[in-house]
Amino acid sequence: MTIVVGALVVVVILLAILVAGLLRSHATILRRLHELGAGTELDPGVRVATPDPGTPTTTRVVPRTDGTVPAPSPDVPDGRPATDVSGVGPRGEAIAARVVGVEHDTVLVFLSSGCTTCLGFWEDLASPQLPDGTRLLIVTRGVEEESPSAVLELAPPGATVIMSSSAWDELRVPGSPFVVLAHGPSGRVVGEGTAESWAQVLALFLRAGGDGRLGSRDKAGADRRREQELDRILLASGIAPGDPSLYRSSDATPADAAAAETTPDAATEER
């Protein structure tokens, strides 16, 4: 019995020495890593192991949102599947935009409110000058990571802005600004990358054969602005939608005018 107890004591002492050695080695590794700068801040764009107490270790991507974008990860294949984008708008509206299995192509511009390089993109995207048949979606990270009011302040008039962290994760966006071109019919990513300015992104489109198709969107925008201006003037003059005078041509006969005035109003007021 004494021999057995003695043997157990020896085993315990040996194990204690082994554990102490392992802890010391671990501490040395941590100290060296700390000296190299790791752990002082999250290294965005790099896959980071995040210990989650009580659950198996998970891996997540922390994209850069500071205007610097690392090189695309080598394990991101060309022609990979794109994804539809669901999220909320900066005004709180729910939005689900179809990207896959549609006739149009989609340019997804991933921006953040905090990166200085993105500022130029926010401004330039007020007039994106995209080829016909190409839709623009601006995607920021979700409301848990971005301020809706800051995004709303930056959002160009008329642009669709979706706050969706899942879109960043699913498309493996490494940082902002970052642009993904999705081919609608095939649902595949056909181009992606970053640039210093939106003009550089457009230049890539032109090199891809998109020149000659620019400009018609501007024409539509000009028409819309002209129509809004006319509406404003008419309303200021007391002429509301449905006013009979809107349906009377300059060469109408008195009978025509009378008929126009008896036209029933729409069943529901335009909201």
Add this chain to the structure above:
Amino acid sequence: MELRGHGLAAEMPPGWEGAISLESSAGSVALAEVGGSLRPVAHLATFPLPSDRGDFGSGAVELMRTEDVFVALLEYDPAEAGTELFARRGLPRRLDPRLFSPAALQRGQRGQAGFQEFFTQAGRAFCLYVVLGDADDAHLQVRRVERVLAGVRIEEL
């Protein structure tokens, strides 16, 4: 792809997209500023929805191609639920193509046809407004609309 917000939800078939926002008319916004509340508006479409659009789809229906369809679901004051205008019970999920007409369009566009129906569901008052891109293809396009309506849910608030 599912869309959810403000007590509305829609599971969208392939090719459809949507948005659920709060009503945007100047009158409603003015009322909200003095204590009223803005009510939700859901837009479902087979084409890219522009961000600037009216509650009945102005700004969007102009972009429709002949093969496209547009659906708006607009909530009204809950006090209206069950009243004569909103007497119909439940969202219409089967539609009669013969009831679609250019005269029902809120914003007339050549070749399009519209339809609207008021109803009450879950104690809430709604208007369903539908625009077909091609009035001559109403039978086929209405089937597409019915497919998306099958996935719409209205929750009690």
